[in-house]
Amino acid sequence: MTPRYDFALALIREAGALALGYFHNLSSLTVKNKGPQDVVSEADLNTELLIKSRLAEAFPQDAFLGEETGVTAMAPGQGIWVVDPIDGTQPFVSGLSSWCVSIAYVQHGRVQFGMVFAPVRDELFAGGAGHPATLNGQPVKRHSGRSLRDGITGTGYNTRLGIEAFLRPFEGLLRAGGMFYRDGSGALMLCDVAAGRLLGYIEPHINSWDCLGAIGVIEAAGLRVNDFLANDGLTRGNPIIAGIPEVYDDLLALSLL
Numbered sequence: 245m246t247p248r249y250d251f252a253l254a255l256i257r258e259a260g261a262l263a264l265g266y267f268h269n270l271s272s273l274t275v276k277n278k279g280p281q282d283v284v285s286e287a288d289l290n291t292e293l294l295i296k297s298r299l300a301e302a303f304p305q306d307a308f309l310g311e312e313t314g315v316t317a318m319a320p321g322q323g324i325w326v327v328d329p330i331d332g333t334q335p336f337v338s339g340l341s342s343w344c345v346s347i348a349y350v351q352h353g354r355v356q357f358g359m360v361f362a363p364v365r366d367e368l369f370a371g372g373a374g375h376p377a378t379l380n381g382q383p384v385k386r387h388s389g390r391s392l393r394d395g396i397t398g399t400g401y402n403t404r405l406g407i408e409a410f411l412r413p414f415e416g417l418l419r420a421g422g423m424f425y426r427d428g429s430g431a432l433m434l435c436d437v438a439a440g441r442l443l444g445y446i447e448p449h450i451n452s453w454d455c456l457g458a459i460g461v462i463e464a465a466g467l468r469v470n471d472f473l474a475n476d477g478l479t480r481g482n483p484i485i486a487g488i489p490e491v492y493d494d495l496l497a498l499s500l501l
C-alpha cells in the first residue's frame with residue numbers, strides 16, 4: 245500500500261495548492277447553487293479533475309469516486325479512490341480557513357488509508373492500516389476527556405434530511421452537558437477528533453467523500469467510528485458517529501434520538 249500512500253501524500257498537497265490559488269482570488273470565482281446551502285465553483289471541479297487525472301495515470305487499475313465527477317465502473321475486489329476536492333465549500337467561498345481536500349483509498353470493504361489537507365492552515369492529517377495517524381508528520385495526541393462535559397463535540401447538518409434529525413441529537417448533546425462546534429467541514433472536524441481537539445463528531449447523514457479520508461486517520465489513531473461502509477455507505481452515505489472511546493457510546497445514543 246505504501247506506493248499509493250506516498251503518492252497520495254504528494255498529490256493532496258498539489259491539489260491543495262491549486263485550490264488555494266482559487267481561494268486567493270475569490271472575487272473572480274463563479275459560485276453556483278446546487279441546492280439550498282449547497283454551493284460549488286470551478287475550484288471544486290478543477291481540483292477534482294487534477295486528482296483524478298494524476299491517479300488514472302499512476303494507478304490505472306484503480307476505480308475512482310469523486311463528489312463532482314461521480315463514480316467510475318468498479319469490479320469486485322478493485323480498489324477505489326474516494327475524493328472530495330473541497331470539503332467545506334461554504335467556508336471556502338466565504339473566505340474562511342476551514343476547508344480541505346480529502347482523499348481515501350478503499351479496498352476489501354475497508355478504508356486502507358485516508359488523508360485530509362487544509363491548505364490555509366498548512367495542516368495535513370494522514371493515517372491508515374500500517375500507517376500511524378499523523379498531523380504534519382507528527383503522531384497525533386488523544387483528547388484527555390472522560391465524558392461529553394470535558395470538551396467540545398463537532399456536529400454537522402445538510403438539507404438531505406429534515407431538521408429534526410439534527411435537532412434531537414443536538415438537544416441531547418446540550419442536555420448531557422456537552423457543547424457543539426461546527427466549522428462547515430465534516431472532514432476537518434473529524435480530523436480534529438483524531439488530533440485530540442474535539443471529543444467526537446456526529447452528523448445524521450454524510451456522504452462517503454466527506455468522511456472516508458478522515459475515517460482513515462481516526463481508525464489509525466485507535467479511536468471509534470461506526471461502520472460507515474455498511475449498507476452501501478460508499479454510494480448512499482450514512483450517519484457518522486466518531487469519538488474517543490470514553491464518549492463514543494454516548495454519541496451513538498444521541499444519534500439514535
Ligand code: IPD
Pocket residue numbers: 282283328330331332333334399400401402427428429430431447449450451454
Ligand atoms: C459538506 C461539509 C459539511 C457537512 C455536509 C457536507 P461540502 O461538504 O462537510 O460540514 O455537514 O454534510 O456535505 O458541501 O462542503 O463538500
Ligand code: CA
Pocket residue numbers: 328330331332453454
Ligand atoms: Ca464535502
Ligand code: CA
Pocket residue numbers: 288311328329330331332333
Ligand atoms: Ca465538496
